[in-house]
Amino acid sequence: MANEHKEPVLQVQGLAVGYGDQSVQHDVSFDVQRGSIFAIMGPSGCGKSTLLKALIGLLRPSAGAVRFGAKDYWGLDQAQRDDFGRGLGVLFQGGALWSSMTAEENVALPLQMFTRLGVAAIDSLVQLKLSLVGLDSGRESMPADLSGGMRQRVGLARALALDPQILFLDEPSAGLDPIAAKRFDDLIVQLRDGFGVTVVMVSHELPSLFGICDDGVFLDAATHTAIGHGAPSMLRDSSDHPTVHAFMQRERPAGDAAPAQA
Amino acid sequence: MNVAATNPRLTTQVNGGDTLITLMGDWTSQDDDGGAAASTATAAMFDRKELEAIEFDSTGLGRWDSSLLVYLSAVRNAAAPRSIRVDDSGIPMAARRLLALLQEQQHALPPAMPPIAPSKRPVFVERLGSWTIAQWCALMEVTALVGGQLLQTGASLLGRAKMRRVDFVGCLYDAGIAALPMVALVNVLVGAILAFVGAIELRRFGADIYIANLVGLAQVREMAPVMTAIVMSGRTGGAYAAEIASMQGSDELDALRVLGIPLQDYLLLPRVLALTLMTPVLYLYASAIGILGGYAVAVSMLNISSELFIEQARSAVSMHQIAFGFIKSVAFGTLIALASCRIGLKAGRSSTDVGHAATSAVVVSIIGIIMLDAVFAVCANALDM
Numbered sequence: 001m002a003n004e005h006k007e008p009v010l011q012v013q014g015l016a017v018g019y020g021d022q023s024v025q026h027d028v029s030f031d032v033q034r035g036s037i038f039a040i041m042g043p044s045g046c047g048k049s050t051l052l053k054a055l056i057g058l059l060r061p062s063a064g065a066v067r068f069g070a071k072d073y074w075g076l077d078q079a080q081r082d083d084f085g086r087g088l089g090v091l092f093q094g095g096a097l098w099s100s101m102t103a104e105e106n107v108a109l110p111l112q113m114f115t116r117l118g119v120a121a122i123d124s125l126v127q128l129k130l131s132l133v134g135l136d137s138g139r140e141s142m143p144a145d146l147s148g149g150m151r152q153r154v155g156l157a158r159a160l161a162l163d164p165q166i167l168f169l170d171e172p173s174a175g176l177d178p179i180a181a182k183r184f185d186d187l188i189v190q191l192r193d194g195f196g197v198t199v200v201m202v203s204h205e206l207p208s209l210f211g212i213c214d215d216g217v218f219l220d221a222a223t224h225t226a227i228g229h230g231a232p233s234m235l236r237d238s239s240d241h242p243t244v245h246a247f248m249q250r251e252r253p254a255g256d257a258a259p260a261q262a
Numbered sequence: 263m264n265v266a267a268t269n270p271r272l273t274t275q276v277n278g279g280d281t282l283i284t285l286m287g288d289w290t291s292q293d294d295d296g297g298a299a300a301s302t303a304t305a306a307m308f309d310r311k312e313l314e315a316i317e318f319d320s321t322g323l324g325r326w327d328s329s330l331l332v333y334l335s336a337v338r339n340a341a342a343p344r345s346i347r348v349d350d351s352g353i354p355m356a357a358r359r360l361l362a363l364l365q366e367q368q369h370a371l372p373p374a375m376p377p378i379a380p381s382k383r384p385v386f387v388e389r390l391g392s393w394t395i396a397q398w399c400a401l402m403e404v405t406a407l408v409g410g411q412l413l414q415t416g417a418s419l420l421g422r423a424k425m426r427r428v429d430f431v432g433c434l435y436d437a438g439i440a441a442l443p444m445v446a447l448v449n450v451l452v453g454a455i456l457a458f459v460g461a462i463e464l465r466r467f468g469a470d471i472y473i474a475n476l477v478g479l480a481q482v483r484e485m486a487p488v489m490t491a492i493v494m495s496g497r498t499g500g501a502y503a504a505e506i507a508s509m510q511g512s513d514e515l516d517a518l519r520v521l522g523i524p525l526q527d528y529l530l531l532p533r534v535l536a537l538t539l540m541t542p543v544l545y546l547y548a549s550a551i552g553i554l555g556g557y558a559v560a561v562s563m564l565n566i567s568s569e570l571f572i573e574q575a576r577s578a579v580s581m582h583q584i585a586f587g588f589i590k591s592v593a594f595g596t597l598i599a600l601a602s603c604r605i606g607l608k609a610g611r612s613s614t615d616v617g618h619a620a621t622s623a624v625v626v627s628i629i630g631i632i633m634l635d636a637v638f639a640v641c642a643n644a645l646d647m
Contacts, residue, residue: 081522086521092516096513096516098517110523112426
């Protein structure tokens with residue numbers, strides 16, 4: 001499968017991100033192949049979400065480059081980045097739905113802003129997207145009245161509204177029960193297969209990582225850089241880095257011994 | 263079960279270098295009166311130089327919770343640097359496990375990020391310097407925002423901005439019709455108060471009828487624009503700041519940015535336009551209703567004839583005065599909207615930041631209104647209006 005798409009849609013080269021003087025990650029490089037589901041993995045607080053911000057235009061990296069195809073993303077000016085950003089769909093942690101609008105209006109807003117479609121055409125697109133993500137009820141509810149799983153689905157429908165080339169997901173299954181998380185994972189695979197969209201997801205949920213991701217990068221919290229590249233299941237089986245190994249096996253790393261059971 | 267609550271307590275038995283601590287009674291944080299006594303006893307114990315080993319006896323121990331752990335870990339921490347042996351075999355097993363866990367967590371993984379060094383309180387000159395720079399930056403920011411906003415407004419009038427009509431209409435309603443009752447109440451009362459205040463002095467000269475002039479002039483020129491703007495800053499400005507700040511906290515602004523929806527167009531423009539358009543309209547309404555308030559008081563309580571009041575008020579209020587108040591209202595509306603939206607956009611991400619943004623939006627708006635009004639007064643005086 002890896003040989004079929006040898007065409008990176010996203011290349012990250014020597015990226016460094018941080019807030020002010022504080023460096024969160026540095027020298028991170030990886031390629032994302034078209035049509036893959038790529039995982040940005042790592043322990044809590046290692047800077048996964050911060051790195052994601054640099055990929056979607058919310059935080060300017062302090063060094064390195066983010067390339068989409070031939071385009072150097074941060075080399076573009078703000079207006080060009082905005083234009084380009086419409087080809088990226090983002091699902092934020094917890095959905096980040098616009099709380100003053102109903103579920104339908106949330107999905108409709110990008111279409112109203114960036115297409116010349118009429119009201120009826122937009123509505124049918126919105127209904128389609130919401131059906132695709134499996135939201136059968138509550139389409140006219142406000143986000144506050146929806147459950148966590150439903151909000152996540154609406155968020156995904158909104159991310160898909162403009163038919164993006166690349167879909168970024170920030171902790172998509174966080175806070176979902178195991179069944180809902182599994183359903184959401186399957187949904188991501190189905191959407192990838194259907195639309196041919198490339199998925200980049202930030203996650204530390206092992207079942208999701210092993211279940212659906214076919215490539216990835218592992219970020220370390222101690223050394224602040226990438227310490228593993230490859231599919232999560234491959235890292236689980238063959239990585240000899242103690243932190244990666246411990247993470248993938250859900251163990252404590254060596255040197256952090258479990259308490260003796262008396 | 264009816265257990266009489268006993269205070270945490272202990273006895274220490276000294277036997278050469280060894281000390282036996284006997285724990286007795288209940289050690290709970292609910293009735294922790296004995297905690298202080300226990301600390302004093304322990305401190306006295308550690309004062310002895312020949313102390314070598316500590317043992318525990320907990321056969322008389324009643325109920326216990328974290329307050330026992332606080333005591334035990336204090337003993338352990340005090341013993342460690344002097345290499346005093348602490349034999350914890352006399353402690354209940356569960357407490358021993360928790361102590362072990364405590365120790366383990368204290369030595370556990372180093373924090374992922376280096377803790378930010380606590381900054382020393384800078385010297386006065388340094389603080390003054392950074393304050394000045396911060397104020398200068400804030401001023402630059404406001405200027406840039408006002409400039410950018412004016413350009414955006416121009417662009418939107420040419421139909422190029424990404425503002426949704428439905429948002430604009432919603433803002434117009436919120437800043438206009440929805441504000442009518444409050445503006446009416448405040449201004450009718452202000453008009454009535456002006457009539458009463460005027461009566462005190464004017465009566466002494468038998469010039470009662472000039473109450474109409476006073477009410478008309480003061481209302482149209484000063485009170486209606488200022489009171490309306492203050493009502494709007496409290497009701498609409500605060501709401502704008504809180505709304506935008508809470509969108510910040512829930513990543514909603516990031517969701518807009520990622521899609522490339524300019525916050526200027528989508529969030530600020532409808533609000534600024536709505537307040538700029540509606541505040542002067544409300545001003546006209548406020549002037550009329552304020553004069554009505556004064557009229558009601560003058561006619562019903564101060565024995566001024568209705569025709570005379572109307573005649574006098576009409577002669578006092580010229581088109582000039584109305585234009586002056588109208589222009590002030592436009593400026594006040596723009597000021598409130600710009601300041602409130604900016605404060606909302608600059609807010610932090612926590613729930614306290616939302617409250618803080620709402621408060622400072624109102625404060626900044628009111629101070630700004632009064633200062634701007636003073637500038638208008640000076641200019642009008644110079645222009646002899």
